[in-house]
Amino acid sequence: MPNGISPIADADDLCRLSAAELNAAYRTGALSPVEVTMAALARAEAINPLFNAFTMIDRKAAIDAAGASEKRWRTGEPQSAADGIPTTLKDIVWVEGWGVRYGSRTTSAAPCDRDAPAVALLRRAGAVFIGQTTTPEFGWKAITDSGLCGITRNPWNADKTPGGSSGGAAVAAATGAGVFHLGTDGGGSIRIPASFTGIAGLKPTFGRVPAYPSSAFGTVAHIGPMARSAADLSAMAEAMSGRDLSDWQQGAGTLTPLGRIEATLEGARIGYWSKPPSGVLDGEIAATISQALGHFERFGATVDAVDLSGGDLLGLFQHHWFTGAAARLALIPENERAGIDPGFLEIARAGAAFDAKALVAAQLQRGEFGAAMDRLLDTYDFIVSPGTSVPAFDVGLEVPSGSGLSRWTEWAAFSYPINLSQQPACVIPCGMTAAGLPVGFQIIGARGDDARVLSAAADLEAAFRPLTQTFGLKDVA
Template structure:
């Protein structure tokens, strides 16, 4: 029974809670049992609070018995990425330099989940201050990919992606400042959505408009359900757009007939693995067969990398501006190099980078006058060895060199998702679907179409400390 529960969707859990044949307490028991089995191998959890999880599950079970659930996520286990504040838990953000004192408030997204009755019992690993697209660092060590534990799950929401992919939770939260939801979604074979900036209320931070709050799931509909909760208003975010009351589940199966969709395999960056590009074909064909007009385009965004490097470096330098020498010395060496390289940036250079960022936004706004959606590979390569920052330091000196297809849309503030669309040599790959500002519904519809065409019965299998891939139904 436990194994069956591990792979149920959030929506199916709620349906069975309502029917009375399943209790949130039973689900949490199965969740914790699964976690004890896989996390010694994956190292995806940096904080575990079983007593809180059991209390929240028992409270939810009582609400369902009385017929007064707080909503469709009541009793559903959700893992929380350790870049968010949770009342009573410390927020370490993967760093020795952060305090172990408990937070006194919830991040807006966590507050909405608490109000919805979600059961949170753990925090997931992230690289130090979420600075790179993989998940390892000095505080928590190396997080591994359930499909092949010698590989990275991606990052910075790598712990969250690994737990979802491994059947521990149906939902996990993430943050995305340069691809940190979409990269691990692609590498770990799950669905991840970065909403438009301002759609999900968040606390202000040094990343400015780059970073947004979101989550990961095993299917598109669960992410739509999660978005319904996360988008509820919070007065602490003065930059959030007015709450529009959209039900993102509504029209999810309406399809893509009549949509104008562009396809770019590389966005002008000469980094794509031909096998990954070829692996996108079934997903693209599915959209065409569903009635979308998909056209190849020559879209070159490669000139945006300078702006990303300047803003990324300046943002992380601002994070540590009050650190002591000892604190700086304890940082991830790659993060320290990034910060030192940003020390000589002038106000003029930073302002010029923001001008470039705004110009890129205008370019994409004009692009979407002709195209409803844009398709790319999420990441142009498959997951590489865990514990390293780049698979090829000569070809990809920095993490953003091997993932140039995600961060442009943080600069432009656009919504983008990664939907699983197949495998290359047993490793998952993801199709990125990008829309104009506030086009989350079209992205979800297209993602659902791809999911229905490309879904398999594949599950990662962790056996005797080794990951073996079961690809039934491919």
């Protein structure tokens, strides 16, 4: 494997274990949260000089939290299935006692005085926070590098990007540096790095996971779990979901509970979305996805070709994303902008040039597209697609060399439409390229149907095992 290491093959045995396996071992006393946390910390410290996944590793706080978890398990009173599970948090959510920089030199390093709601829920569940993972500046792009933290690299080939903006979380997951990994996804920032690094990632239904403060990018921005399996995604999503009164955008309603749903794919009607609304689908990825689709036959599922309506979805997304960048930039004084990522400045200035009429028109168009997606997912049980239209490409670039593209949004076309429409979407690995890079498979469900999406993903993981075991994923079936 050129310039990289096998993400799982070199990990300690303790770093291979799932949340369910750890729960069972904690319950019997065969393992302690302290020894598992120590193994995760050692793994994080070993891989960070190679791939730059972490901005900070909090050894003391992690060991203290693990010790408290160990006492709870010994007395038979764990706080949840997440109790004692090593967890990482992206440098874009508030964590009490940590400096949260959003990958930017323009932000303060002062420790936060409170947790973001999702972090508070994980802490209440007993998760052990081992460190903070890298992001590009303000999470603005689908690769992970910044002037503050440098370049994050893909463990399958260190010359390639792990994607972004949750690239550090993806690398931590792929290399066994923790079990649960909190990511954010405004245009694919969980699902793209999941595809590029061969892990699992879920963009939940918007509002399932509470957020505060609200993202400058508005209601396209989701918070969700990243892990090495759909089962771990489900366990983490359960721990970080809930109502929080600081998040008005959640709405007042409730969402269906998470949990395993049997036979989600038996006789299901599947829509296969293969034409990206921008850019071109790589031929090798298309062939890998086509091979993966053959596994639906064993479930008696039918697969139809579908396309997404909605007109210029790239332009629609960019109206929302670029104006969000403009809003974020407006908070930074002019005399502090010299070191900001030039690409972020470009899209922010483009967003500032949109007039109010254009923005309102984009919001109305988004509503029409969202309703069309709801109708499509009333007809089909799931929509499936490639995770990305391209494999991981060289670090330091926003777009693949020689592609003729200018912005990351143009190659992220299987991701950003689902941020506009807010359905749950899960990416799992389904194969690899001839160059040894993972290929992701995306499963999309109706809003609120996160549990069905995760159950389908778990079934497909088992079906895809012959395609994935060659690049070292743990057998979690």
